[in-house]
Amino acid sequence: METYPWWNEKQEKLAEEARKFADESLPRGEEIAWTKEFPADLLKAVAEKGWFGALIPEAYGGVDAGVTGCCIVAEELSRICSALVGAYSVTMFGGVEQLLKFGDEEQRKRWLPQVVKGMLGAICITEPSIGSDAAGIETTAKLEGNEYVLNGKKRFITNAGVADIYCVYAKTSDRREDRAKYRHLSAFIVEKGMPGFTVERINELGGWIGLPNGFLSFDDARVPVENRLGAEGDGWKVLVDGLNFERNLFAAGMLGPMREAIKYAVGHAQRRLQFNRPTIDFEVNQFKIADMFARLQTARLLTYHSARLMDMKTEAVMEATSAKLYASEAYERLVIDAQQVMGGDGWTRFYPLETFVRDAKVNQLGAGTSEVMRMVLFRQGLRAMRDELKMPHRHMHPKLGIPISTMKPAVVAEVNEKTLLEMLAEDYLVNPGLYMSKGDMKEKLAGVSDEKLDELLTSLEAKGFIKLYKDRRGNIALAKATYKGLKEAKPPEYYQWFPEWMNKDHLF
């Protein structure tokens, strides 16, 4: 696959080598789809290449290729098998990222060089009763001397059992004020073998073959204070901060199967003859393949754009969330289309397509569901584009007689019930089905205070001239003139306008 013009030499070299490794390892990946083995041998090879250190600075033995480098590795590993990219990526966002951002020097020195050598990590947020609502974590951590005592259960934990370090989020405060400020959680690195920490169960999944996923139990598990990441109460900060990276890397891990699926769909359609023609000659198949290219290009570009922003130390919330959401939906559509292009063969297990189809769905669940992605995008998008999203004022064009936008509203100099009602009448002309927002009113009513405006609006409502809408806090948010108010504000001619081409005989 193409490299991007902004990649540095190190990243380009990484892409070339990782691609070669993936090409050579594809047969082993296919075996795993049948044997369900954990790909320990492949992970060992990845560690030997130094790629576990893609994100890790050279000071700790890494290659320091940034989020971009990490995504490059994940993309190529994801071509081989989901268990491989899953174990790799979870290690990156289940320890490495948190240690780099929140770990102290001693913690980094202790664990990062081991990760470079291939030690696996895990991220432990989800619990039996806690999924999307991560702030509701029930696992507790109580400080006793120099140790925290953890009690609770985690579930859906990828790398359960195979990981040596587990980035665990637990509740350290029940105080209402701490909960309100999201200061109730703390993050810990819990190590395999610590007393009271056990793997409770391994789940059978519908995909991600060969990747252990399970329940963890903390039964008076004793974790030294030195294993806490950040200060007590920083847990939510650590958790949220890691999510953007996690989502970005998740997106990168979908690009490999998308590329492989296209390869199989095209290769199959070039070799399959129906009605004496290769099936690739049928436009319906060509269009599906064209859409596959567009989906791959878009998902890939979003992923590496977001990675680049993170490497530039930008939060990239919108970009990482969009990349994860888009890639997961594009991936699913793409593999389903690839199956269709391949006909019945696409649904057999003769080709790896079938495993991609099984894996596609989980990307819309793990690392935050698509609904959660949309919630983040909605809120963040409104905030990020606040200035651009400002609705223009509108006024009647004197000649055309139609509403025209303007950023500079005509200001009403004298503010009283009459001028306010007239303003709402004008708003009926230019935005006939809408209420007028209080913010828009204030821009037009020079210098009016909230109290004064509320008083005038309340009085007009009491007279039946306007209708108000109050927000959840009971504050006036929107207003519109009623029919009675429109009549009171202006004569009927004010509201009338007919285009010149209208036959006047038809008007009454």
Ligand SMILES: Cc1cc2nc3c(=O)[nH]c(=O)nc-3n(C[C@H](O)[C@H](O)[C@H](O)COP(=O)(O)OP(=O)(O)OC[C@H]3O[C@@H](n4cnc5c(N)ncnc54)[C@H](O)[C@@H]3O)c2cc1C
């Ligand atoms: C294969 C796999 C691997 C995983 N690996 C890990 C891991 O390594 N570590 C870890 O901590 N977790 C892991 N998870 C857990 C994963 O992050 C959660 O499954 C995910 O956050 C959703 O939680 P849930 O499954 O409990 O769904 P729920 O939160 O119960 O949601 C059910 C449905 O309701 C919707 N919903 C929930 N709340 C809202 C809302 N406020 N508004 C609108 N819709 C809403 C959801 O989008 C979803 O469609 C993994 C999950 C899977 C399936």
